[in-house]
Amino acid sequence: MMKKTKIIIVGMGGQGVQTIAKILALTAAQKGLEVSYIPQFGVEQRGTPSVAFITLDSKKVNYPLFDIADWAVVLHPRAIAEAVKYVDKKTKTIFDSSLMGVEKINKKPVDIFGLPAVKLATENFSSRLANLIVLGQVSRILELPFELAWKNTAETLEKKLKNETARKASRDALLLGYENLLEKKSFSKPDYRPKAGTIIFDGDGKQGFLISEHCKSCGICVAKCPIGAIKMGHNTGVFASPLPEIDIAKCSVCGTCSLFCPDGAIKTERKK
Amino acid sequence: MKTNKSKKLFISGNEAAVLGALDAGARLMFGYPITPASEILGTWIKEAQKNKGLQFLQTEDEIAAGFGVLGAVLGGVKAFTASAGPGHILMQDSLSMAENMRLPFVGVMMQRGGPSTGTVNFSQQEVSLAAFGGNGDGLRIVYSASSIEEMYELVKKGFDSAWRWKFPTLILGDGYLGKMKADILLNRKKSATIKSSPILKEGIISTNLRNCYSSERSLGEALRANIADWNKTKVKIAESETFMAAGAEILILAHGLVAAAAKEAVLELRQKNMKIGLWRPITLNPLDTQSLKRAVAGARRVYLFESSLNQFARIIKYELFGAEIDIKEITKPAEGFTPEEIIGLIK
Amino acid sequence: MDKLFPKSYKQETKPHLFCPGCGHAAILKQLGEAIDELGVQKNMALGIDIGCSLLAWNFFDIDTAQTHHGRTASVMVGYKMARPERLAVAYMGDGGAYAIGLQSLLHAVLRNEPITVIVVNNENYSMTGGQKSPTTRKSAEGGDLRGFKGPEMISHLAAKNAWVGRGSVGNPRQLRVLFKKALANQMENKSFSFLEVLSICPVNWKTDAAASFERLKEMEKIYSLGEIKIDDEKN
Numbered sequence: 001m002m003k004k005t006k007i008i009i010v011g012m013g014g015q016g017v018q019t020i021a022k023i024l025a026l027t028a029a030q031k032g033l034e035v036s037y038i039p040q041f042g043v044e045q046r047g048t049p050s051v052a053f054i055t056l057d058s059k060k061v062n063y064p065l066f067d068i069a070d071w072a073v074v075l076h077p078r079a080i081a082e083a084v085k086y087v088d089k090k091t092k093t094i095f096d097s098s099l100m101g102v103e104k105i106n107k108k109p110v111d112i113f114g115l116p117a118v119k120l121a122t123e124n125f126s127s128r129l130a131n132l133i134v135l136g137q138v139s140r141i142l143e144l145p146f147e148l149a150w151k152n153t154a155e156t157l158e159k160k161l162k163n164e165t166a167r168k169a170s171r172d173a174l175l176l177g178y179e180n181l182l183e184k185k186s187f188s189k190p191d192y193r194p195k196a197g198t199i200i201f202d203g204d205g206k207q208g209f210l211i212s213e214h215c216k217s218c219g220i221c222v223a224k225c226p227i228g229a230i231k232m233g234h235n236t237g238v239f240a241s242p243l244p245e246i247d248i249a250k251c252s253v254c255g256t257c258s259l260f261c262p263d264g265a266i267k268t269e270r271k272k
Numbered sequence: 273m274k275t276n277k278s279k280k281l282f283i284s285g286n287e288a289a290v291l292g293a294l295d296a297g298a299r300l301m302f303g304y305p306i307t308p309a310s311e312i313l314g315t316w317i318k319e320a321q322k323n324k325g326l327q328f329l330q331t332e333d334e335i336a337a338g339f340g341v342l343g344a345v346l347g348g349v350k351a352f353t354a355s356a357g358p359g360h361i362l363m364q365d366s367l368s369m370a371e372n373m374r375l376p377f378v379g380v381m382m383q384r385g386g387p388s389t390g391t392v393n394f395s396q397q398e399v400s401l402a403a404f405g406g407n408g409d410g411l412r413i414v415y416s417a418s419s420i421e422e423m424y425e426l427v428k429k430g431f432d433s434a435w436r437w438k439f440p441t442l443i444l445g446d447g448y449l450g451k452m453k454a455d456i457l458l459n460r461k462k463s464a465t466i467k468s469s470p471i472l473k474e475g476i477i478s479t480n481l482r483n484c485y486s487s488e489r490s491l492g493e494a495l496r497a498n499i500a501d502w503n504k505t506k507v508k509i510a511e512s513e514t515f516m517a518a519g520a521e522i523l524i525l526a527h528g529l530v531a532a533a534a535k536e537a538v539l540e541l542r543q544k545n546m547k548i549g550l551w552r553p554i555t556l557n558p559l560d561t562q563s564l565k566r567a568v569a570g571a572r573r574v575y576l577f578e579s580s581l582n583q584f585a586r587i588i589k590y591e592l593f594g595a596e597i598d599i600k601e602i603t604k605p606a607e608g609f610t611p612e613e614i615i616g617l618i619k
Numbered sequence: 620m621d622k623l624f625p626k627s628y629k630q631e632t633k634p635h636l637f638c639p640g641c642g643h644a645a646i647l648k649q650l651g652e653a654i655d656e657l658g659v660q661k662n663m664a665l666g667i668d669i670g671c672s673l674l675a676w677n678f679f680d681i682d683t684a685q686t687h688h689g690r691t692a693s694v695m696v697g698y699k700m701a702r703p704e705r706l707a708v709a710y711m712g713d714g715g716a717y718a719i720g721l722q723s724l725l726h727a728v729l730r731n732e733p734i735t736v737i738v739v740n741n742e743n744y745s746m747t748g749g750q751k752s753p754t755t756r757k758s759a760e761g762g763d764l765r766g767f768k769g770p771e772m773i774s775h776l777a778a779k780n781a782w783v784g785r786g787s788v789g790n791p792r793q794l795r796v797l798f799k800k801a802l803a804n805q806m807e808n809k810s811f812s813f814l815e816v817l818s819i820c821p822v823n824w825k826t827d828a829a830a831s832f833e834r835l836k837e838m839e840k841i842y843s844l845g846e847i848k849i850d851d852e853k854n
Contacts, residue, residue, distance in 0.1 A: 014639065042486025043746060044636040044674060159825060211623065214633065218640030218821065219828035259791050262644035263634060264623035300700055327700055332726035336693040339686065343697025346664070346684050351697065369687055470702070472664050472682035478629070480677040482685040484669070
């Protein structure tokens, strides 16, 4: 008999919070548990906090929401305010220790665990796979079999995993999360903070600016640059996604990137 | 149409509604023809042809008419629309936006028989629609006029209420009232108490209005503020008339033209020494609950007459819950009551 | 560093809430530039429709009202009657303008209402998850549809002094010029103006940046850009 377990997963829209919540719920149901999952989000598909409520029990779950979670999974510092509404001192909390400090989530951490998901994802694959590392970890905590979790992940993300490289990276990310040991009370420092402020690319009498708070990593500047002087780099933006880098030596300062950027996040100019 | 103050006027309720709008300072009307409210638009157009300061638009449907009103009030102009039945239903869309954004929508609804296209002359079947239609909680001011004179007064007052409290406001007539004509003495006065001003404020800092929220909480917060305003002001808005109710053992509850018939019945029965009176809401929403409770307190028997199936009774009974008063409900959806009929039903 | 944003933006609402790569944000940027160049920021009101367009409700430091689905043209018609000296602009998506609000749009054209209507065409209902819209070019069965030629249809119905055009996210410089024309027409000719903008929706199209613009190129082959004028006096 499983004790009723209430889980919230919070992050920013676009981080894949609802995707991993759905996979978790599905996997738990296939394992024979009674499950209820409900997403809570605004009208925006991206850029605002996204919360998933999951309740697991051996008995039927009648109501999907709750006041206090047994487990809180926090994927993004901007979503902490949402998370703390459902946290008390008994709540076990997993947070991305590469993006945020612990103090704002729970003042007296009893059971609080760091998981440097974005850091691990960026170093090993791409920051976009951080959610799968989290999914792997939570699946392990809930004693869900890895292969079942992977089967559901692969089926859910089918369209995105058409090529073998993407498929392998996703499986590896899930496995890394599944096998990674949580840091308890000795968290890796949140020194892996997203780049803040304006990143300046300087050289050759030219300057490129990237406003990291505004960049949503859409890749339009990369696609539109007529001479291929912009590529996605390793820095992570505030949306926990990779930021573009300008090869300033190559840049012709044509202005195409800033003309097309929907977010006012990139600009190049000749030094005055 | 004669508008001389000193003279008696021979006008319809529809024409009286237009006079009320004019004296309230309305400048713009949006409408779509529908019996029995079409003469409101027709009369307004005649007025606009005489007065360059007045505008009108016959829209492609009642949806556009309702939203046109909202656009005009955003610009700070007193605007209104008029409709009935199916048109009133289509206007619920704009009415709910007005509820959410606190826009001073004003509409005159001449109720016709329903459901569907029904009849074109009479009913009281738009009470629930007017007061509680839409997907909000009914933060709307709803007047029910009982005579041609009162149609004039309530339309005029309706603009003041809408612009003062910023709740959408409807003035209901029950069909006959639109079309019937009578020789009446109107005390025409311009109401200058409440001025309109742009809701999109045209200020240094922009006004950004929305009706779509991102979370339960943020919408809940906005609604709580509106509900608090409603609760604060509803006693100031609520109005009723108590007619010969002092010492009455028998009390009639009715509104609109049914109350007018009941008034005649009360007068006649009083002549026969029956201790009978009438309580009539002037606002169906919010209801003048205190006055209602006082009126029913002394009565041995209470009758409720309405030309709809319990729509009026639901409002009354909710307010009187726990009062242990036996109310005899007499309902005739989409059919009127004559005074003689009411007398017969009471005896 | 020079400015990144039009002056008419509301700074405190940035970063905005549109998805990564959303065409709306790129379109609003050019609209903002056009507004800046004409200097009409404080002399206009912007009506915002439902769908993704609603996220523009506090995008600009401009008076705005977000309305119901398909109702923005009607609201701005009412607004313009009340405040004829101010610019009235309706900002809508292809669902709001061409499906649920088509009746009101066409009648605003027929009456030559002096408002400017902007329609962002990304060939689907985006906010609800990419469902078919009137502009979707694939039928439910997978067959090819002709697409919805809004500006051409409107041009057939429009008064002689109305202005109708189509721009694209793929050509921001032209788009800015078209926005200026659409707004200037309302001021100068006191007649109806209409601009459709071909847009991209990477999230619902499930395309990356490059593929989004490739699909946009396909759209630009079907729909002509620039001012659309169909003179059919005899019909």
